[in-house]
Amino acid sequence: MLNVLLVEDDFDLAETVIAYLELEEINCDYASNGIAGLQLSQQNTYAVILLDLNMPGLDGLSLCQQVRSHGDATPILMLTARDQLTDKLDGFAAGTDDYLIKPFELEELAVRIQALAKRRSGQSQRLCYRDLEMNLGQHRVTRAAKEIKLSPTAWRILETLLRAAPDMVSRQELITTVWGEDGPDSDSLKVHLHHLRKAVDGPFANPLVQTITGYGFAIKAEDNSG
Incomplete structure (x- = not known):
């Protein structure tokens, strides 16, 4: 029992x-x-x-x-x-x-x-979507078993998006979750997302870091099948 x-x-x-x-x-x-x-x-x-x-x-x-x-x-x-x-x-x-x-x-x-x-792993130690995996316990990100190096900010952005995946996260929600109420300007977010895309999607044919025009961002496949 x-x-x-x-x-x-x-x-x-x-x-x-x-x-x-x-x-x-x-x-x-x-x-x-x-x-x-x-x-x-x-x-x-x-x-x-x-x-x-x-x-x-x-x-x-x-x-x-x-x-x-x-x-x-x-x-x-x-x-x-x-x-x-x-x-x-x-x-x-x-x-x-x-x-x-x-x-x-x-x-x-x-x-x-x-x-x-x-x-029985406590707060999910592994966040996964398709072939992208974030291991919180080991502080390690891989895609198709290939290790990905991220800055602390890019890590927080990816974690936020993976927790919601494949659902969308609004721009403001992402900023608040990653930086708090006094978030950076939109250019700073744009730069960090650029580096995140380069790291996560650059070596692969199928991009997962998506911009949802007029709303925010999501980790999801382009075919929308989740």
Whole structure:
């Protein structure tokens, strides 16, 4: 039986989730706030942590960051009513592995838990699209097994795009994620993207770093098949 931790301040939802997961042979420890959740995560070993984003006191993002800062690689599934890409990128930046948007089907929750538990690599240590792979643990990027050297900024840009791939990331979202609120001018972003394209796409016939005119950027194949 899998052991998971649910950190959720909605008691009714938590009760429903716990009862359903028990039927799926998933044992669930429960904390109603972030502080209690952090304590349980430090005291016990879990296959997966289920984490509500909006909680009073210590919110989901802050809790996720603290779990990761302590070297805990337990997979984290964020439960949230927020469905904007910026919210997801903030969560991935904090260290979450996956998102489930409320309201969700309990069957899907159980499937996601099982998938994360099998992967058991903490925040995805490998981000992949087609033959492009980023290994976060080894700080290594390869394409078709060929190693690619990137500057720190190009690395952050690629990581942001790979986390969303093949979906698009707007220009402003990319700037905010990589540089923060006080981002550089557009020429600086253009230069870094030029170097990223040269490194990732230059030696290959099929480009993956795409500009979506009027919107932003994406890691996707030109045939749009994902």
